Amino acid sequence: MTDPRHDRATSPITLAQALRLAAAELARQEPPPALQARVLAAARAARATPPPLRRGWGRWATAAACACVVGVSALLMLRLTPPGPAHRLAAPAQGFLALVPAEAWPREATTAWLVSTELQGERLAALGLPYDPSRAGDRVRAELLLHPSGEVLAVRLVP
Amino acid sequence: MMPLVPFVAWSAGGPAQADTAALVAQVAVGDSAALAELYRREAAAVYRYALAFCGNPGWSADATQEAFVALATRPQRFDATRGSLGAYLAGVARHALAARWREGFAAQPLTDDDEPTEGDAEGTASPETLLLRRQSSDEVWAALRRLPAPFREALVLVDLQERPYAEAARIAGIELNTLRTRVHRARLKLAALLGADPRDPS
Numbered sequence: 001m002t003d004p005r006h007d008r009a010t011s012p013i014t015l016a017q018a019l020r021l022a023a024a025e026l027a028r029q030e031p032p033p034a035l036q037a038r039v040l041a042a043a044r045a046a047r048a049t050p051p052p053l054r055r056g057w058g059r060w061a062t063a064a065a066c067a068c069v070v071g072v073s074a075l076l077m078l079r080l081t082p083p084g085p086a087h088r089l090a091a092p093a094q095g096f097l098a099l100v101p102a103e104a105w106p107r108e109a110t111t112a113w114l115v116s117t118e119l120q121g122e123r124l125a126a127l128g129l130p131y132d133p134s135r136a137g138d139r140v141r142a143e144l145l146l147h148p149s150g151e152v153l154a155v156r157l158v159p
Numbered sequence: 160m161m162p163l164v165p166f167v168a169w170s171a172g173g174p175a176q177a178d179t180a181a182l183v184a185q186v187a188v189g190d191s192a193a194l195a196e197l198y199r200r201e202a203a204a205v206y207r208y209a210l211a212f213c214g215n216p217g218w219s220a221d222a223t224q225e226a227f228v229a230l231a232t233r234p235q236r237f238d239a240t241r242g243s244l245g246a247y248l249a250g251v252a253r254h255a256l257a258a259r260w261r262e263g264f265a266a267q268p269l270t271d272d273d274e275p276t277e278g279d280a281e282g283t284a285s286p287e288t289l290l291l292r293r294q295s296s297d298e299v300w301a302a303l304r305r306l307p308a309p310f311r312e313a314l315v316l317v318d319l320q321e322r323p324y325a326e327a328a329r330i331a332g333i334e335l336n337t338l339r340t341r342v343h344r345a346r347l348k349l350a351a352l353l354g355a356d357p358r359d360p361s
Binding site: 046 | 195198232
């Protein structure tokens with residue numbers, strides 16, 4: 001880290017100059033070259049592994065699942081029409097499938113972005129969309145409706 | 160029911176922020192290429208912050224990795240309206256380093272050290288103008304590492320990485336005024352460590 005030009009000189013410097021010397025030294029530091037591959041592999045592994053339930057949550061999850069089953073069964077038995085998919089499709093005309101409840105939609109018409117992208121087929125299942133498992137590796141063109149916070153509000157498949 | 164927004168509108172942050180938000184959205188749906196692009200843009204600054212803060216390349220790499228894995232697995236925690244992605248990632252890396260401190264792997268605790276100590280010169284307006292004898296980069300870094308961790312962090316964020324005060328305060332998890340105080344006091348302490356007399360600013 002020693003800069004020989006400064007070692008040879010004897011005139012004083014200001015603290016600001018000393019800090020600039022350290023800043024220049026820091027700017028030359030780079031992450032290890034292998035770190036990117038390590039990060040991407042760790043991210044893939046983390047996505048593939050469901051987060052562990054905290055102790056005691058397993059019983060609550062089981063109870064909640066049972067309650068859901070009972071509730072849905074009761075609904076069917078009473079032949080009640082479940083409330084329409086209020087948050088499922090905010091605007092059928094545009095063909096978007098909403099991924100967040102209606103109350104989470106932005107109130108201003110200028111706070112969403114439309115982003116074109118490609119999704120792997122298997123990601124469709126994660127988004128609650130139908131997909132063909134035999135073509136899970138295929139990429140599908142899609143448009144995402146994006147809140148400035150980064151949250152994906154809705155998705156639309158593009159033919 | 161709110162109508163669906165049918166068009167793209169660039170919001171307050173401008174195209175660059177929108178571009179970052181779009182990449183984060185792609186990360187949210189599992190796009191590894193988007194994560195790689197964000198790594199290419201942001202990793203060096205996160206790593207340098209961690210390295211300057213803790214001085215350990217291995218820990219800095221681990222902290223950088225934790226930041227990006229957190230982004231990949233919980234991208235909804237990044238809110239572009241509250242700050243830049245770089246600040247968010249640095250904040251996550253800081254948490255990772257703090258956890259190591261808590262686990263006792265570091266000798267120096269990551270705690271506040273804002274109490275005035277002998278040798279501090281509260282009245283010095285511009286410590287950065289203090290004259291020092293000519294220093295090598297090694298000597299400056301050795302002095303930086305002798306600073307208490309909160310002071311070192313403040314100098315790293317503001318003076319070495321030249322981040323805006325508001326962003327630096329967000330990363331450090333402190334109020335803006337606290338950060339300003341720490342920067343000022345850290346400069347004085349560093350000057351003292353490097354041999355300047357803070358009572359006689361030149």
